[in-house]
Amino acid sequence: GAVVSQHPSWVICKSGTSVKIECRSLDFQATTMFWYRQFPKQSLMLMATSNEGSKATYEQGVEKDKFLINHASLTLSTLTVTSAHPEDSSFYICSARGVAGAPSTDTQYFGPGTRLTVL
């Protein structure tokens, strides 16, 4: 149980295009999903927290107009990198936290990550 998937697992795009990354909780309902960015050999940087049906809460320094987050259902959140540039190249990881009765509410379950390369 507590499986989180991400799609795509890797993507290469041209500068100026937009890329959408999906995060799904496969066997539980996720009231809250988190999006992280990880640079090589570094820790995770929390970008934003999204709750189903409401606007995402972005961390300081993260451009909300560039990184659009939608959490339309209890099992799906999407991150869209708009007008991507080479400096947006990174490893993006999502995680999901379940509702009471599902996987414990204090535990996050991570997706496998999406490697974005912007040429």
Next chain:
Amino acid sequence: GDSVTQMEGPVTLSEEAFLTINCTYTATGYPSLFWYVQYPGEGLQLLLKATKADDKGSNKGFEATYRKETTSFHLEKGSVQVSDSAVYFCAVVGGSYIPTFGRGTSLIVHP
């Protein structure tokens, strides 16, 4: 806010050696403590957790004990294997339910 301090790596060991990765934290209230493992090119996997003082989390031969008096949650394994080579993250989750991660410790195990 909450914070986590992990020992810097990389930690390099021979197979069957004893492993300790130190982790200390600061947090208000009664946080839950976690260890996550990240294999190359993958996301994070929950390794173990502890939710109250003196609890011991264990999984796959790894153990960590929630020490409130020393605000520590050190990860240990009695005999490491090459397949344990990965990056290990300590995390604390307080009342906000948003985890705070340490910087990660890379473990390299040689045959």
